[in-house]
Amino acid sequence: MLYPKPLEKLIDSYQKLPGIGEKSAERLALASLNFSQEDLANFAQSLIDCKSKLTRCITCGHIAADEKCSICQDDTRKKNIICILEDFKNVFAFEKSGNYKGCYHVLGGLISPIDNITPDDININGLISRIKNNPDTELIIALKPSVEGETTTLYIKKIVEKYKVKVSRLAYGIPVGADFDYLDEVTLDRALDDRKMLD
Amino acid sequence: MLYPKPLEKLIDSYQKLPGIGEKSAERLALASLNFSQEDLANFAQSLIDCKSKLTRCITCGHIAADEKCSICQDDTRKKNIICILEDFKNVFAFEKSGNYKGCYHVLGGLISPIDNITPDDININGLISRIKNNPDTELIIALKPSVEGETTTLYIKKIVEKYKVKVSRLAYGIPVGADFDYLDEVTLDRALDDRKMLD
Numbered sequence: 001m002l003y004p005k006p007l008e009k010l011i012d013s014y015q016k017l018p019g020i021g022e023k024s025a026e027r028l029a030l031a032s033l034n035f036s037q038e039d040l041a042n043f044a045q046s047l048i049d050c051k052s053k054l055t056r057c058i059t060c061g062h063i064a065a066d067e068k069c070s071i072c073q074d075d076t077r078k079k080n081i082i083c084i085l086e087d088f089k090n091v092f093a094f095e096k097s098g099n100y101k102g103c104y105h106v107l108g109g110l111i112s113p114i115d116n117i118t119p120d121d122i123n124i125n126g127l128i129s130r131i132k133n134n135p136d137t138e139l140i141i142a143l144k145p146s147v148e149g150e151t152t153t154l155y156i157k158k159i160v161e162k163y164k165v166k167v168s169r170l171a172y173g174i175p176v177g178a179d180f181d182y183l184d185e186v187t188l189d190r191a192l193d194d195r196k197m198l199d
Numbered sequence: 200m201l202y203p204k205p206l207e208k209l210i211d212s213y214q215k216l217p218g219i220g221e222k223s224a225e226r227l228a229l230a231s232l233n234f235s236q237e238d239l240a241n242f243a244q245s246l247i248d249c250k251s252k253l254t255r256c257i258t259c260g261h262i263a264a265d266e267k268c269s270i271c272q273d274d275t276r277k278k279n280i281i282c283i284l285e286d287f288k289n290v291f292a293f294e295k296s297g298n299y300k301g302c303y304h305v306l307g308g309l310i311s312p313i314d315n316i317t318p319d320d321i322n323i324n325g326l327i328s329r330i331k332n333n334p335d336t337e338l339i340i341a342l343k344p345s346v347e348g349e350t351t352t353l354y355i356k357k358i359v360e361k362y363k364v365k366v367s368r369l370a371y372g373i374p375v376g377a378d379f380d381y382l383d384e385v386t387l388d389r390a391l392d393d394r395k396m397l398d
Contacts, residue, residue, distance in 0.1 A: 002294050004264040006248040013242035018230050030288050031217050032249055033262070040250055043212035044243035049205040050231055051239055063232070065203040089229055095201055 007033075059130070061106035061123045062088045071095075071103055078102045082130065083140045084156065086110055086149070090142070102140070105130065110148035111155055119155060127156070131163050138166040145172060145190070206232075258329070260305035260322045261287050270294075270302055277301045281329065282339045283355065285309055285348070289341070301339070304329065309347035310354055318354055326355070330364050337365040344371060344389070 003011065007029055014025035032040065056062070057069035060082075064070070071077055071091070081102025085091060088106050109122040131137045141156060143149035157167050172190035174183065202210065206228055213224035231239065255261070256268035259281075263269070270276055270290070280301025284290060287305050308321040330336045340355060342348035356366050371389035373382065 001269065002291060004253060004262060004269065006245065006252040006264060007262070009241070010245040010249045013238070013245050016234065016238060016242075017227050019226070026291075027218070028216050029249065030291075032246060033253070035215065035250070037250055039212070039215060040246050042208070043215075044246045046205065046208040046212050047231060047239050047243045047246075050209045050228065051234070051236055053205040054203060054232070063203060063206070065205060070200065070203070092201060092225075092229075 056106075059126075060104050061108055061126060062091050062104055076101070080134060080137045081140065082127075082137060083142050084127065086143055086152075094142075102138075107143075107152070110143060110146075111152045112148045113151075119159075122152070124156065124159070128159070128163075131160060131165050135164045137163075138168065141167065141169040143169075255305075258325075259303050260307055260325060261290050261303055275300070279333060279336045280339065281326075281336060282341050283326065285342055285351075293341075301337075306342075306351070309342060309345075310351045311347045312350075318358075321351070323355065323358070327358070327362075330359060330362050334363045336362075337367065340366065340368040342368075 001008070003026075010029040010032060011022075011025045014020055014028045015022060017025075020028070032043075035043070053065060054063050055065075055067070057064040057072055058067055059072045060069060062069040062071065064072075066073070078101055082105050083094065083100065083102055084105045084107065085094070086107055086109065088108075091104050091106065094100050094104070105123070105127050107122040107124065107127075109117055111117055111119055111122065127139075131139070139156070139160065141153045143153055153169055160167060172187070172194050174180075174187065174191050200207070209228040209231060210221075210224045213219055213227045214221060216224075219227070231242075234242070252264060253262050254264075254266070256263040256271055257266055258271045259268060261268040261270065263271075265272070277300055281304050282293065282299065282301055283304045283306065284293070285306055285308065287307075290303050290305065293299050293303070304322070304326050306321040306323065306326075308316055310316055310318055310321065326338075330338070338355070338359065340352045342352050352368055359366060371386070371393050373379075373386065373390050
C-alpha cells in the first residue's frame with residue numbers, strides 16, 4: 001500500500017469528480033495536506049452544505065437556498081418571459097451572458113422513449129401551471145439540438161398550444177468565432193434554414 | 200450573485216487547490232451536487248482526516264498514520280540504506296518505481312540562506328541520530344539539482360564525514376525517453392561529467 005489509509009480515502013474521493021484521473025487525484029490530495037485546518041474544515045462543511053442547504057425552487061426548478069430561487073424572487077426580472085432549460089447548470093450559462101432579463105423553467109431532463117423518460121418524468125406540469133392563467137407569456141425553448149431535445153421541444157409546443165402563449169426556440173446557426181472549415185454540415189444546413197433577412 | 204451561497208463557498212474551496220481555476224472550480228462544484236449524500240460525507244470526512252489522522256514518522260519524517268510510517272515498520276526494507284529527500288511527496292515518487300528497497304529520510308526543506316532557512320530548520324539532527332552508531336549506513340542524497348539542493352547536499356556530506364558512512368548522490372543525466380534536440384545544456388554537461396565507462 002503506497003499511501004496511508006486517510007490519504008488513500010481522500011484520493012478516492014477526488015477521483016470521483018469528473019475529469020480527475022488517478023494522477024490528478026493524487027496531486028490534489030497531497031495539496032490538500034498543505035491546507036490550513038480551517039480551510040479543510042470549511043471545504044468539508046461546504047461539501048456537506050451543497051447538498052443539505054440547497055433545494056429546488058418551487059416555481060422554476062432551479063437550485064435555490066430558499067423556497068424560491070434568487071431569480072424568481074427578483075422583482076426586476078420579467079415574469080412573463082420563461083426560458084425552458086434541460087438542466088439547472090444551463091441557467092448559470094445564460095446568467096453569465098447577463099443579457100437575459102426573463103425567468104427560467106428547468107425541466108430536469110428530456111423526453112426519451114429509449115431511456116423510458118416520458119413527459120411525466122420531467123417538470124412539464126409545473127410549466128403548465130405557470131402559464132395556465134397567463135396568456136401573455138412568451139416561452140423560449142432552449143434545449144439542445146439532439147433527438148431528445150427536439151422531441152421535447154415539439155411536445156411542449158403542442159401541449160401549450162391551447163393556452164395561446166407565444167413559443168419560440170433558440171436560433172440554430174454558426175457559433176460566434178467559428179471557422180467555416182471546421183463547421184459540420186448539419187450546423188451549416190440549420191444556419192441556412194434560419195437565415196435572417198438584412199434590412 | 201450568480202450562485203447560491205452554499206455553492207459559492209464550495210467553488211471557493213475548490214479554487215484553493217493548485218491548478219484549479221475559476222472555470223474548473225465551478226465545474227467541480229456543480230459535479231459535486233450530483234454526488235450521493237454518502238459520497239459527500241465520505242469526501243468531507245477524508246478531508247478532515249487527512250490532517251488530523253496523519254502525523255510525521257518519528258524516524259524518517261515521512262507522513263504516517265501511526266508513530267512510525269509503513270516503510271520504517273517494514274522489516275523487509277534495508278534499514279542501513281537511507282535515501283535523503285526534500286519532501287514526503289518525493290517518497291511516493293520513489294515508491295512507485297518499486298525498485299528501491301532501503302528507507303528514507305525526509306528533510307522537510309532545503310538550506311537556503313536567502314530565505315533564512317538554516318540547517319537547524321530542516322530535519323538534519325534526526326538524520327545524525329540515525330547514523331551516529333551505524334557506520335555501515337549508506338546515504339543516498341536525492342535532492343533537486345538547484346542551488347539550494349546542492350548547498351544542502353554539500354552540507355550533509357560534510358557534517359556526516361566523521362561518522363564514516365558511505366555517501367552518494369543520484370546520477371545527473373539524460374532522462375529516459377528524452378530527445379536530444381530539447382535537452383538543455385546544463386543537463387548535457389552534467390551527463391558528460393557523470394559519464395559511465397562501458398565494460
